[in-house]
């Protein structure tokens with residue numbers, strides 16, 4: 001198992017997760033801007049809370065960049081209250097919409113002429129947008145083949161023993177996936193969504209290895225299950 005090339009292991013993990021969970025149909029946004037806003041609103045909270053904030057914005061007729069820019073920050077914060085950290089997130093949303101106004105006059109289609117690397121750098125310069133949010137926007141909002149890394153991805157790859165050779169920073173994990181998978185938007189979309197599903201159902205903080213579809217290829221899981229059988233621990 002250890003000598004199997006990483007690309008083959010990742011391919012097989014993807015297939016097993018897909019077979020087990022089926023397609024996840026991410027990201028549940030009706031427009032690229034809704035996906036962008038959702039990527040900010042879901043920071044440090046469950047998607048369900050971000051979705052409630054998005055619904056509030058929709059009901060108020062404010063789910064577009066111009067409306068968000070115009071809203072007084074306190075009113076915007078009230079709309080997005082269910083997502084938590086609402087004052088900070090209101091500032092972040094307004095910074096994102098300022099950027100959209102300046103970069104493409106709110107016409108997101110115009111971003112299609114800009115390279116992924118440039119867009120990523122520009123997004124990272126916007127207040128409140130870190131690598132995970134920028135990459136979620138690029139992949140799910142703008143259809144760019146960028147692999148999104150999050151705490152779930154790190155946890156699963158670590159436990160499976162697929163470690164970046166040089167370090168354990170965000171970029172190290174991203175390079176690992178970029179170097180060992182095809183740069184394909186559909187693949188990256190589904191793979192990330194499946195990893196999230198896996199982390200929420202089986203590979204939790206306290207993993208449920210006995211019912212995990214990856215158990216056969218996971219040393220951590222096998223060791224844990226063996227111990228449990230031997231010592232009942």
Ligand code: SF4
Pocket residue numbers: 156159160202203204207208209210212213214215218219220221222
């Ligand atoms: S076997 Fe256990 S540790 Fe390994 S991926 Fe599955 S749940 Fe996580």
